[in-house]
Amino acid sequence: MERDDVIExxxxxxxxxxxxxxxxxKIWQVTAILTVITAFEVGTxxxxxxxxxxxxxxxxxFICLTLVKAAYIVLVFMHLGDEKKTLKYIILVxxxxxxxxxxxxxxxxxxxxxxxxxxxxx
Amino acid sequence: MAGHATNQIDASSLWGGKVSPFSTSYxxxxxxxxxxxxxxxxxxxxxxxxxxxxxAQISWPIGEETFNSLPFLGHGxxxxxxxxxxxxxxxxxxxxxxxVEAGHRMDRKGVTKWMIATxxxxxxxxxxxxxxxxxxxxxxxxxxxxxxxxxxxTVSGHSFENFTVTKSGHxxxxxxxxxxxxxxxxxxxxxxxxxxxxxxTTHGGAVVKLNSKVDEHFKLIIKEPGxxxxxxxxxxxxxxxxxxxxxxxxxxxxxRVTYGANxxxxxxxxxxxxxxxxxxxxFHGFHVFSGVMINIIIFFGVLRGVYHKRGHYEMVEKTGLYxxxxxxxxxxxxxxxYLV
Numbered sequence: 001m002e003r004d005d006v007i008e009x010x011x012x013x014x015x016x017x018x019x020x021x022x023x024x025x026k027i028w029q030v031t032a033i034l035t036v037i038t039a040f041e042v043g044t045x046x047x048x049x050x051x052x053x054x055x056x057x058x059x060x061x062f063i064c065l066t067l068v069k070a071a072y073i074v075l076v077f078m079h080l081g082d083e084k085k086t087l088k089y090i091i092l093v094x095x096x097x098x099x100x101x102x103x104x105x106x107x108x109x110x111x112x113x114x115x116x117x118x119x120x121x122x
Numbered sequence: 123m124a125g126h127a128t129n130q131i132d133a134s135s136l137w138g139g140k141v142s143p144f145s146t147s148y149x150x151x152x153x154x155x156x157x158x159x160x161x162x163x164x165x166x167x168x169x170x171x172x173x174x175x176x177x178a179q180i181s182w183p184i185g186e187e188t189f190n191s192l193p194f195l196g197h198g199x200x201x202x203x204x205x206x207x208x209x210x211x212x213x214x215x216x217x218x219x220x221x222v223e224a225g226h227r228m229d230r231k232g233v234t235k236w237m238i239a240t241x242x243x244x245x246x247x248x249x250x251x252x253x254x255x256x257x258x259x260x261x262x263x264x265x266x267x268x269x270x271x272x273x274x275x276t277v278s279g280h281s282f283e284n285f286t287v288t289k290s291g292h293x294x295x296x297x298x299x300x301x302x303x304x305x306x307x308x309x310x311x312x313x314x315x316x317x318x319x320x321x322x323t324t325h326g327g328a329v330v331k332l333n334s335k336v337d338e339h340f341k342l343i344i345k346e347p348g349x350x351x352x353x354x355x356x357x358x359x360x361x362x363x364x365x366x367x368x369x370x371x372x373x374x375x376x377x378r379v380t381y382g383a384n385x386x387x388x389x390x391x392x393x394x395x396x397x398x399x400x401x402x403x404x405f406h407g408f409h410v411f412s413g414v415m416i417n418i419i420i421f422f423g424v425l426r427g428v429y430h431k432r433g434h435y436e437m438v439e440k441t442g443l444y445x446x447x448x449x450x451x452x453x454x455x456x457x458x459x460y461l462v
Contacts, residue, residue: 014226014227014228014434015226015227016227017227020223020224020226020227023223024220024223027216027219027220027223028216030216031212031213031216034212035209035212038205038208038209038212038456039205041457041461042201042202042205045185045186045200045201045460045461046186046200046201049184049186050184051355059462062457062461062462063457063462066453066454066456066457069453070450070453070454073215073446073449073450073453074446074450076219077215077216077218077219077446077449078442078443078446078447078450079222083144083146084144084145084146086144087144087146087151087154090144091154091158094158095158095161095162095165098162098165099162099165099169102165102166102169103169103172106169106170106172106173107169107172107173107176109173110172110173110174110175110176110177111176111177113176113177114176114177114178114179117177117179118179
């Protein structure tokens with residue numbers, strides 16, 4: 001069976017050497033960013049212990065840096081940033097709605113159970 | 123029939139008319155849908171981990187205390203090993219995106235080269251994870267100890283010097299042995315409650331005495347409260363720590379010390395911690411494994427020139443999506459299991 005749809009749209013994505021050079025430069029830039037962020041996270045993790053008074057700040061910084069890393073991977077490495085806007089948001093928006101809801105409901109419930117166990121015993 | 127369309131629709135604006143939704147091929151779109159569902163699975167698992175952590179009644183393990191070893195170099199390197207694993211996976215993600223880029227230029231040699239690099243990176247990661255699991259399962263030299271008052275403490279520092287065999291058996295002859303050589307037998311004897319005055323008998327009948335020294339850096343950290351040490355996180359140092367530790371291992375009761383991890387208990391923290399560790403990193407490792415297998419299959423396709431003949435390397439792009447996703451998941455596992 002002829003797969004005409006596949007061939008048409010894949011051909012669209014071809015590029016020449018000059019454009020390739022630009023893309024590769026971007027790829028190496030992102031590599032450097034991801035590596036530096038990871039090294040920074042590990043360094044901070046070693047210096048600041050969880051008993052540190054700054055821990056809350058550091059914890060949220062780790063989570064934000066993770067989201068930055070994730071954004072680079074999804075938008076650049078997975079080329080979601082180059083896809084049509086509609087596709088991009090069809091992938092991202094439902095996911096974030098579900099996951100944020102799940103995080104909210106689970107952690108809230110987890111804390112409530114924790115409080116109940118502390119009050120009435122395990 | 124109610125009526126006919128008054129305007130004839132241009133064939134090229136129909137799906138069957140060589141136009142795909144979002145100008146993306148069917149295969150790529152379906153890969154994205156699959157990845158969204160898989161991301162929800164991992165999201166669910168990590169959130170379940172968070173839920174359990176929030177209502178755990180005993181203190182949760184700390185990443186840099188639990189994972190502080192390197193192969194061949196021993197302890198004292200917090201998080202370095204996982205950082206290395208993360209780096210390996212990021213690099214293999216980079217080589218994959220370079221393979222995709224080469225594919226867009228119809229550069230068959232380039233695709234071949236970068237696919238090989240990606241597969242090697244994948245195997246390296248799997249090997250690292252195997253070591254990590256083995257280390258996690260076997261545990262530390264000193265384990266988690268239940269003290270006389272019922273509290274439980276983790277141990278750090280150094281106190282075992284070496285072993286002296288005072289009576290030969292058929293496994294060990296008289297003489298002095300390095301700690302590693304007899305540690306396994308020693309742990310067994312401790313678990314069975316058969317150590318008296320730091321002395322035990324091996325399976326082969328050798329009588330062995332542990333030589334220890336009091337080190338001021340030897341430290342017990344209370345993880346579960348008891349009647350005397352009721353504050354979690356309290357640290358006991360030096361001579362007192364030594365006394366409490368040896369009191370426990372010489373008590374003659376079974377299972378006073380926990381070594382490593384299994385599905386029912388572990389030396390690092392609550393049982394659920396070990397369960398989540400095995401399940402989430404295992405499920406991720408399984409994804410890496412299948413990713414490597416898919417990469418190998420596609421790599422053979424590249425070698426045979428299948429995609430070159432087809433006129434495009436979209437198959438490499440689609441496996442690439444999966445491979446990047448595996449890296450993406452690890453970024454989150456790294457943060458929530460090791461960092462915070």
